Amino acid sequence: MNNTDKPSNQKAWLLVLPVLICVAFSAILPLMTVVNYSVQDIFSPTRRIFVGTEWFTMVMRDSELHAALARQVTFSLSVLAVQIPLGVALALCMPASGWKASATLVLVALSLLIPWNVVGTIWQIFGRTDIGLLGHTLQQLGFDYSYTGNPTHAWVTVLIMDVWHWTPLVALLAYAGLRSIPDAYYQAARIDGASKWAVFRYIQLPKMRGVLMIAVLLRFMDSFMIYTEPFVLTGGGPGTSTTFLSQYLTQKAVGQFDLGPAAAFSIIYFLIILLFCFVLYNWMQNVGKSQQQG
Amino acid sequence: MAEIKLDLAHAYKPNPQRDEDYALLPLEMTFRDGGAYALLGPSGCGKTTMLNIISGLLQPSQGTVCFDGQDVTARSPQQRNIAQVFQFPVIYDTMTVAQNLGFPLKNRKVPKEQIAKRVGEIAEMLEMSHQLDMRAAGLSADQKQKISLGRGLVRPDVSAVLFDEPLTVIDPHLKWQLRRKLKQIHHELKLTLIYVTHDQVEALTFADEVVVMTRGRAVQVGTAEDLFERPAHTFVGHFIGSPGMSFLPIQASASGMKIADQVVTVPQQVSVPAQATTLGIRPEYLRIFPNDQAGCLAATVQLIQDVGTYILVTCAVDQTPVRVRLSPQSWRPDMGENVYLQVLDAHTCFYCEEELVV
Numbered sequence: 001m002n003n004t005d006k007p008s009n010q011k012a013w014l015l016v017l018p019v020l021i022c023v024a025f026s027a028i029l030p031l032m033t034v035v036n037y038s039v040q041d042i043f044s045p046t047r048r049i050f051v052g053t054e055w056f057t058m059v060m061r062d063s064e065l066h067a068a069l070a071r072q073v074t075f076s077l078s079v080l081a082v083q084i085p086l087g088v089a090l091a092l093c094m095p096a097s098g099w100k101a102s103a104t105l106v107l108v109a110l111s112l113l114i115p116w117n118v119v120g121t122i123w124q125i126f127g128r129t130d131i132g133l134l135g136h137t138l139q140q141l142g143f144d145y146s147y148t149g150n151p152t153h154a155w156v157t158v159l160i161m162d163v164w165h166w167t168p169l170v171a172l173l174a175y176a177g178l179r180s181i182p183d184a185y186y187q188a189a190r191i192d193g194a195s196k197w198a199v200f201r202y203i204q205l206p207k208m209r210g211v212l213m214i215a216v217l218l219r220f221m222d223s224f225m226i227y228t229e230p231f232v233l234t235g236g237g238p239g240t241s242t243t244f245l246s247q248y249l250t251q252k253a254v255g256q257f258d259l260g261p262a263a264a265f266s267i268i269y270f271l272i273i274l275l276f277c278f279v280l281y282n283w284m285q286n287v288g289k290s291q292q293q294g
Numbered sequence: 295m296a297e298i299k300l301d302l303a304h305a306y307k308p309n310p311q312r313d314e315d316y317a318l319l320p321l322e323m324t325f326r327d328g329g330a331y332a333l334l335g336p337s338g339c340g341k342t343t344m345l346n347i348i349s350g351l352l353q354p355s356q357g358t359v360c361f362d363g364q365d366v367t368a369r370s371p372q373q374r375n376i377a378q379v380f381q382f383p384v385i386y387d388t389m390t391v392a393q394n395l396g397f398p399l400k401n402r403k404v405p406k407e408q409i410a411k412r413v414g415e416i417a418e419m420l421e422m423s424h425q426l427d428m429r430a431a432g433l434s435a436d437q438k439q440k441i442s443l444g445r446g447l448v449r450p451d452v453s454a455v456l457f458d459e460p461l462t463v464i465d466p467h468l469k470w471q472l473r474r475k476l477k478q479i480h481h482e483l484k485l486t487l488i489y490v491t492h493d494q495v496e497a498l499t500f501a502d503e504v505v506v507m508t509r510g511r512a513v514q515v516g517t518a519e520d521l522f523e524r525p526a527h528t529f530v531g532h533f534i535g536s537p538g539m540s541f542l543p544i545q546a547s548a549s550g551m552k553i554a555d556q557v558v559t560v561p562q563q564v565s566v567p568a569q570a571t572t573l574g575i576r577p578e579y580l581r582i583f584p585n586d587q588a589g590c591l592a593a594t595v596q597l598i599q600d601v602g603t604y605i606l607v608t609c610a611v612d613q614t615p616v617r618v619r620l621s622p623q624s625w626r627p628d629m630g631e632n633v634y635l636q637v638l639d640a641h642t643c644f645y646c647e648e649e650l651v652v
Contacts, residue, residue, distance in 0.1 A: 188352050188384035192445060193372040193401040202386045202397075 031270075039265035055264035065265065068248040069272075070112050072224060075159065075244060079223040080161050080216060086165065087170025087215065088208070092200070094175055105175075108168045116165075120232025123161040125231075147234060151241035154234045161229055166222065170215045177208035213284045217277055224273055245269060296453040296486065298325040302367075304343055310355075311385025317343045319510045323387065325454070325488060327362075330480050332489045332501035336533070340510040343488045345456050348488065349374035349378045361453055363454070378456040382463060383438035385430040392417070392426040395444045402449075416444045419479060436464045440472070447479060455561035461496065475502055494534055506530045522576070523641070528648045531574045537606065539574040540616040541645075542591075542637065553591055553637065554612040561589050561638055567651040570644035577619035579641040583634045584627065590634035595627045609633060 002278060038056070041049045090108070095101045114122070127147045129135040138145040147157040181203065189199045227246040230236065236243035236251075243251075249269065253262035303310075303320040312579050312585070318340045325331055333341040346352035347359060350371040358367045361375060366374050377398070381559045386394050391537055395416055396409040404412075420440050423431070430441055439460060446455045457476075461469045480487050491497050497504050498518040505591075506514045506521065513527035514520070525531035531539030545552040546564070549564060550559040553573065560566055566573075583590060593609035593616060600606075605620045607627065616635060627633050644651045 029449060182382070184380045184382055184384050187378070188380060188442075188445075190351065191349065191371045191376065192377045192398040194397070195401065202388060206387045 034266050035265045037259050038267055041260055046162040051260070055260040056193075056268070059261050059265045059268065062261075064240070065248065068243055068245050071241075071243070072245045075155075075226070076220055076223045078159055079162055079166075080219055081160070083167045083170050083219055084212065084216060086163065087167050088174045088212070090167065090171040091174035091178055092204070094171070096179065105172070108171055111165055112168050114165070116228040117232055119161065119165050120229040123157065123164075123229070124233050127157055149238055154238060154242050158230045158233060161233060162223060163227065165229070166219060170219065173215045174208055177211035178204060181207045191200055209284070213281070216284065217280060220276060220280060221273060224276070296527045296636040297363075298348060298454060298486065298488075299323070299326040299360040299363075300325075300344075300348070300357070302347065302354040302359065302371075304340075304347060304352070304354045304356075311417050313510070316510045318347070318354075320544070321362065323505070323512060323515065325486060326570065328484045328486055330489070330500060330502045331488045332491060332497035332504045333507060334491060334494060334497040334504050334533075335507035338491055339507040341507050341582050342458055344420045344507070344512075345378070345488065345520075346392055347456055348454070349376045349456050351378070375449065375451065375453045376453070376456065377449060377452045378458065379439075379446045379460045381443045381459045383435060383442045385438050385441050387429075387431040388458050389430055390426065391422060391428055391430050391441060393424075394430045394441050395448055398445055398449055412448055412450065416448050419482075419611070420444050420475065424486070428436060436468045438471070439464060441488065443476070443642045447483065447485070450456065450483075452485060455490060457487070457489040459491055460489075461491075467495075475477070476500065487585060494536075498534075508533070524650065525643060526636050528572065528645050531576075531643065535576055535578075537577060537617050539643075540580070540614075541572050541574045542611060542614055542616065544570060544573050544644075551638075556591055556612070558589050558591060558638070563640065564638045564642065566638075567644050567646075569646045570651045571647070572645040573637065574643045574645060575616075575637050576641065577606065577617040579639065580616070580618040580637075581636040582609075582618050582620065584625070584631075589638055590636050593633055593635050595629055595633055598626065598629060609635060 039050060039052060041051050043049075094108070096103050111119075126132045127135045127145075129139045129146060135145055135147075143151075145153055147154045185203050186199065187209075189203060194202070225246055226244055227250070230242045230244060231247055234242045236247050246269075249262060249265055252258050252265065300321065300323045302318070303316060304318040305316045307315060313319060320411065333344060335341050343352065347354050350359075350366070350369060350373075352365065358365050360366065361374060371378070386397060389397065392413050393411075395413045399409045399412060404452075413426070414423070415447060417426055420443065422437070422440060422444070425437070430438065433441070443460065446452075446457075461472060464472060473496065476487070479485075489497070489500050491500075498521075502516060503515060505512050506527075508527075508529045514525065514530045516524075516526070521530055521534045525534065525539065528539070528541060531541070542553050546566070546568065547557055550557050588593070591611050593611045595607060596610050596615070598605065599607040599608075600622075603622070605626055607618045607620060607623060609616050616637070618635070
């Protein structure tokens with residue numbers, strides 16, 4: 001660096017200030033509040049005791065939390081395992097151009113426009129055995145279906161609801177990726193005698209890698225933070241079989257008013273998501289690279 | 295390898311009525327087995343359409359495509375066993391150079407050892423042997439295009455290799471190199487090659503025979519010399535050469551020949567066909583004089599351009615521009631000077647309704 005040539009102007013920091021203030025109010029201050037709660041036992045604005053890492057230790061040893069975390073991870077991985085392949089398959093089936101393409105896009109995007117609360121309500125009614133189309137039909141077919149009584153049924157219903165709600169997002173992203181592939185690639189593949197599978201494996205999939213990575217990250221984060229839909233549909237039950245992390249957290253913070261442990265857990269929750277995204281991002285980048293090398 | 299015979303027409307919209315509705319007007323054409331051809335013409339003249347019809351990416355709306363006498367019109371590119379290289383390099387990002395080159399063979403279930411052997415040969419020909427294990431995505435545009443070329447050449451039994459302006463994205467100095475490489479490969483493998491381009495130098499240096507196309511019509515098929523000496527169509531005269539032919543309207547008259555608005559006597563060694571309405575002469579063959587000679591046209595010098603290796607003089611003969619190419623050593627006129635042009639000699643071509651009259 002040659003400092004003599006470059007004019008130094010510390011006033012430039014002022015230009016960053018507005019952004020810093022915005023971010024401080026929108027993200028840093030709320031987060032610090034949580035940190036504040038996580039290391040103290042606060043009884044009233046004037047009575048507080050510093051407890052250090054006590055809340056963290058307590059939360060880490062909480063077996064209920066472990067169970068919720070395990071459920072959450074299983075759920076998020078199931079969501080990815082179903083929605084990503086299904087979304088890609090859907091995108092491959094969608095027409096490429098013309099009015100059919102526009103019509104399909106609107107149809108596919110419909111479920112994304114429904115408020116989450118309403119999604120939960122729709123499925124809650126849909127799955128009821130007395131008046132719900134799904135529940136009643138299954139009952140008539142001889143299945144002893146009950147999402148309120150059977151943990152497995154509840155679990156599967158929540159999963160299917162999420163698939164119904166969010167697979168279109170994956171499909172739309174994959175569709176955008178597919179449409180951006182130049183025609184010459186398909187023509188070259190026909191000339192080279194590539195099978196449909198080879199076209200998918202060597203042209204479409206590599207070209208979709210970028211958008212699929214976005215899809216995986218979005219779907220992972222969203223499903224990892226899922227709250228509203230299972231809350232409306234099953235209320236976390238039966239028992240705790242569909243109580244995911246954010247619902248567990250709400251129960252702790254709002255239900256039992258254990259603000260200290262809840263704050264400590266919030267931070268852990270935040271770090272888990274950050275870590276997962278970091279790992280996933282790097283992993284997908286590496287997959288691309290090693291594929292290209294090998 | 296195959297002899298390719300076309301007898302077809304193509305329109306992108308249904309029920310073509312007028313000539314303008316056709317992307318490719320009805321034509322008959324034969325590409326010899328093992329020949330190197332170029333399809334030359336301006337953008338939108340139908341050359342890519344013709345190429346895609348030959349490869350089978352496109353079905354002609356009428357007529358047939360025959361390979362070695364066999365009708366293959368309904369067959370896919372794969373069944374026709376044809377190779378095509380596109381304007382922009384198409385490579386499979388996730389594969390190595392070797393896998394890219396071997397892909398057409400792998401799809402045809404050729405045994406592994408054979409693929410490796412053939413890929414080795416092609417890589418050597420393209421001077422890419424040291425890059426075989428690199429991933430293709432990281433290479434430069436011209437290296438990628440070399441891979442595309444290699445994929446076209448890798449099948450030893452290919453019917454024909456088609457090139458659709460393959461050197462557009464390549465730097466000029468590499469263009470020469472790759473074109474020479476192609477020529478050499480043609481020599482070694484004796485494949486039928488068809489090369490689409492809008493660059494006449496590229497077409498004339500690459501091909502044994504050039505097909506000149508304009509507005510959906512193949513107006514002339516011939517060697518570089520044919521196209522230069524005897525353009526069969528005014529378009530060819532105009533398009534080939536830099537600059538192209540100059541044209542003047544002619545009319546037979548009692549006292550000789552009326553060219554533009556001047557009457558000249560026709561020299562004895564030149565015979566003018568009776569039905570001719572236009573004459574065409576190349577700048578290289580025009581002679582220019584400072585004073586009147588028998589059979590010359592009066593003209594005014596309008597523009598003198600010194601190109602270095604030659605001097606281009608644009609004259610006006612009764613408002614029609616006529617270009618003359620002079621060597622730097624020869625006498626040169628001044629701007630606005632009145633000069634005389636000898637347009638009638640053995641190299642002059644005569645046209646009636648744009649077609650050459652013999």
